[in-house]
Amino acid sequence: MNFELNQVGLKRTNNDDIITVNKKIGESTAVWFAASRSFVLFEEPAWEVFDKYIHNLTVPEIVEYLSLSYNLSEQEIKQFVNDIITWVDQLNDPANEVYHSPKLRIEFDECAFSLVSEKHYLIGNKYISFKYGSEWLMNCFHPTMAHLETNLQAKDHLFEVFEADNLLIFRYNQKAVEAFDLENSHFLRGAVSQKLFGVLYGIADKDWMVTLHSAAVSDGNSAIIFPAQAGSGKSTLSALLQAHDFTVLSDDFNAINRNNGFVYRLPLAISVKEGSLNTLTRFYPELTGIVPEKAATGKIVRHLPVENNKTGSTTAFPVRAFVFVKYSESEPFVFEEVGKREAIQSLLPETWVNPDPENVAKFFDWFDEIAFYRLQYANYEDALNAIELLFKK
Numbered sequence: 001m002n003f004e005l006n007q008v009g010l011k012r013t014n015n016d017d018i019i020t021v022n023k024k025i026g027e028s029t030a031v032w033f034a035a036s037r038s039f040v041l042f043e044e045p046a047w048e049v050f051d052k053y054i055h056n057l058t059v060p061e062i063v064e065y066l067s068l069s070y071n072l073s074e075q076e077i078k079q080f081v082n083d084i085i086t087w088v089d090q091l092n093d094p095a096n097e098v099y100h101s102p103k104l105r106i107e108f109d110e111c112a113f114s115l116v117s118e119k120h121y122l123i124g125n126k127y128i129s130f131k132y133g134s135e136w137l138m139n140c141f142h143p144t145m146a147h148l149e150t151n152l153q154a155k156d157h158l159f160e161v162f163e164a165d166n167l168l169i170f171r172y173n174q175k176a177v178e179a180f181d182l183e184n185s186h187f188l189r190g191a192v193s194q195k196l197f198g199v200l201y202g203i204a205d206k207d208w209m210v211t212l213h214s215a216a217v218s219d220g221n222s223a224i225i226f227p228a229q230a231g232s233g234k235s236t237l238s239a240l241l242q243a244h245d246f247t248v249l250s251d252d253f254n255a256i257n258r259n260n261g262f263v264y265r266l267p268l269a270i271s272v273k274e275g276s277l278n279t280l281t282r283f284y285p286e287l288t289g290i291v292p293e294k295a296a297t298g299k300i301v302r303h304l305p306v307e308n309n310k311t312g313s314t315t316a317f318p319v320r321a322f323v324f325v326k327y328s329e330s331e332p333f334v335f336e337e338v339g340k341r342e343a344i345q346s347l348l349p350e351t352w353v354n355p356d357p358e359n360v361a362k363f364f365d366w367f368d369e370i371a372f373y374r375l376q377y378a379n380y381e382d383a384l385n386a387i388e389l390l391f392k393k
Contacts, residue, residue: 052065126154210352213350218246
């Protein structure tokens, strides 16, 4: 059975039910495997092998086809074909899923846990309560929301994060949402952030196309996203842009609505690392009075409240571009467009895509419409000028 979806191939064949979504990106083809929820970039001749394999050609038939185009021995081609097929079979095995959440159990809905702290927040126009099962879990979330704390307990929105059976459990309104292995707290933080977005804007979980570990900034008309990469300086640049009349939509996680491709604001504080203080205290002298804290990542940070929680503020913006940021004192200034192949390879490690074939197809189409850039800087004024010019394009 073959059918097309928004010009993205969604194929189901008789060959062990290999379900994929694929999209041409430059000279490569990006393929998503439903079974393992894996993204792969195929180049020639690997793509030719894969394409013919899922259309049920035999190894001898594929070898014969490739021998017409490549000046290699039959044995070399056969080995290559077998290697690609072995790889594809692994990608089509659910046991090789990129990340497999532990199975939720009915008792997680009702299990009691030792309550360490209960906090209440006013986020946007929603009252939201959090119950934390440990100091460590509280430190994963509360420091970025402390400026939003209120004494009024939420009636409709209760978030609970706790440990049970050596798992991290996230529960919303006494219904378990997801469980995570202890070492995967970043997935827990992403899941909680996505639910916060959903509560604030009335959007169902299934309608979030993608959640990104990233910062996002808006000029009031559109948004630029800075994917998170170790030592990139995305938070510093976001804070600098806020000081120059841009709006920080979110410093750590962003969710994209699959129905419109927009990114939404989430008024959690910016995590300012100690190395950025000299640059940022010029614009935020109050940082010197903020007590440094140890973040869930182990780094010492100060939490700078964002200024996007005002009543009547625009809630969502189309994405103008992605910018991969790198702060480097020793390397030259660079601001250049990045090819789609390089972009998707850099973006996907920091991205969770809703694992539904139709949604993945929308993600590929959305990705194809967006520009990607690389920004390397030592002087913050060069970085600000580059982002201002990009917004004006």
